[in-house]
Amino acid sequence: MPMIYVDRITRRIAVGNREEATHPAALKAALAEFISTLIFVFAGQGSGMAFNKITHSSFTTPSGLIAAAIAHAFGLFVAVAISANISGGHVNPAVTFGACLGGHITILRGLLYWIAQLLGSVVACLLLKFVTNGMTTTAFGLSSGLNVWNGFVMEIVLTFGLVYTVYATALDSKKGELGIIAPLAIGLIVGANILVGGAFDGASMNPAVSFGPAVVSWSWDNHWIYWAGPLIGSALAAIIYELFFMNHTHEQLPTADY
Template sequence: MPIRNIAVGRPAEATHPDALKAALAEFISTLIFVFAGEGSGMAFNKLTDDGSTTPAGLVAAALAHAFALFVAVSVGANISGGHVNPAVTFGAFVGGNITLLRGILYWIAQLLGSTVACLLLKFATNGMTTSAFSLSSGVGVWNAFVLEIVMTFGLVYTVYATAIDPKKGSLGTIAPIAIGFIVGANILAGGAFDGASMNPAVSFGPALVSWSWANHWVYWAGPLIGGGIAGLVYEFFFINHSHEQLPTTDY
């Protein structure tokens, strides 16, 4: 059972060089991801006089986030696992694949990376606003809450299948691009409704820098619940329970 694998970790882990290196990698990867993703949105707004809600703006956001996440996961994979997302870290924790203390280090690094990226963007653009995530007209908080759960479930399930599963084999080489693709696809699906965050760190940085917290809880609760469910489902059904390969005559 996954619950048996959950561990708090030893206090010394919080200051262990490997854990600190992993946290630094998460900080840098998240900074890269948020700077490119949020920056692309700000650039599109400038070029189109705040036309980010157009179909072209949605496609641009999906592509920018997919490409940026592909790079961010790739550069952090060998050091920290390339989580770049508190929901991914939480999903790994409930599945017993990371300790609580190491997970907290990752969370701190991810939130700091997002905040620094937004501060750099604000400075580099001469004070342009880093837009916080918000609900579109006609979309209720519970609609957005369910959207975030479902989209983040798909993201963390993809992370488990391509990066965490010990049986992944050569599939692990395409994990970063698969993770980037599912985020891009989810932005196309949900971006017009609530911005399609799937990542509390991505929501936190812009909200803090612009000091805009309307419905911010949705962008924490939804992704964490979706990521946690994905971690439990994949760990329980596909990792902890071994299944023998059927003979080819039985297919």
């Protein structure tokens, strides 16, 4: 029985072809992911830097968490909405990974998205450093009293909720009018998760969001958590939704419709 489930998943994974890497539509989609990720990271990281400048305190305070949750929820809502009709509005390598596992995007296009998302995050953090006259973006890290496995599992659970929401509201062909609120639902689950995990490990849920600050501040302590956790959480959400809730009896929608 487990082998049947594995086969059902692997049959949906599409590699793509070399021409796709240079196809104008794929390049436009990658550019959309770059811009959306830049906007999202600039708003999210910038809100934390602004809070620190105004209050001289960490965003892990109650008011700081609320500010971070609101900024990330609104920022992601906009970032997904403005790129949804071009690239699908992933804005997150973990979301792209989950979509690849379900066959909603090819592996080659997914790699283009990853490059664009990571570059968008780095550029956003460099811009923040410039416009704030040298303030450094803060790399994600664990709060005192937590070990790496606490943070690792936290990222798995938080990202599972995010990618499951993406599947239910954006990727499922049965979503109907629910797809209209997909950007809002995705933004809200990220904001809610920040209120839960922000005080523990920063609640990244997004390898690109963690990568940009790590590059600019050159701080890589426990950085693997913010890749392994989100990717595993995304894979679990994609596999569970694909196996138990996704209906593949109808023809899949084009990528631009996700």
